[in-house]
Amino acid sequence: MAAAGLGVAPAHASNSGGLEAEEGVEAKPAPKGRDGAKLSPPREKASRPKRTRQRRPPRSRDAGRPTLSAFSARPSRFFLYGKPATVAFRISDASRAVKVRLDVLGTGGRVLRRIDLGSRRTGSVQTYRLTGREGGHLPQGAIELRIEARDPGGRRLKRTTKASGVDRIGFYWHHFPVAGNFGFGGDGSRFGSARPGRLHQGQDIPTPEGTPLLAPRGGRVRIVANQPGGAGQYIILSGAGERREYAFFHLQAGSIRVRPGQTVRTGQRMASTGNTGSSGGPHLHFEVWEGGPWQGGGRPVDPLPYLRNWDGWS
């Protein structure tokens, strides 16, 4: 897992939200189920006799608290170096602005990040673009987002049944490279299988010609070229924030929509798969090189374990 301080966090983000100092107030935890559901059947009965007492100071604790009326995170999955997720919220309060913080929690409820969203206007929808790079790369998998806010008087955010202020979202580091029907072929398609005078340095992915080819990782397109007797139309991509390069061979003629030097996002369409060069049928030949550049210091590794992983969520 990435530690803080990779220097990629946007100016907004910080692990020490302005609300941090008051964290102790939170210490008395409301009884809560695994998913935040109310565990409070006794409350109904218990509150009934108290009602007369509460009449004197009429609900002073809730009065004037900032209230959450909308909260969502979209889409349901987002990718490192891909399109950020949009977190949207609306808070009503007597004051014009409240201090807002977004907490990112892991599956076990552990707080992974506290992102200071600064002072935000009340009464209108506010947004934040979550990149997953706030304070370093977030771990991949399911994460939970929880919004917190305080008004200038220090009153804490009141959640409603309509807007609990909690949402779940998936975050992943890589995307499967084709969007459409595909297979992994037989033994001859595998990394390390025999080819005339050499070994196969990638994994073949049979897929119909014209299937969208997506960047498995955002980064920089290093090479776009044609090798009629071999790779055919091909692209070499350098992954951002990792020492990896990716090769995509036999692409459909005329389908390439990226240029050398261009930055792409994870999941962005770069071309269509095809059957150009030395190819016995429509497929993507896919290589992963680690530790250095493709054909220039790196070494090819078996892409299949990665592909199976990425297929699990892409």
Ligand SMILES: [Zn+2]
């Ligand atoms: Zn191949």
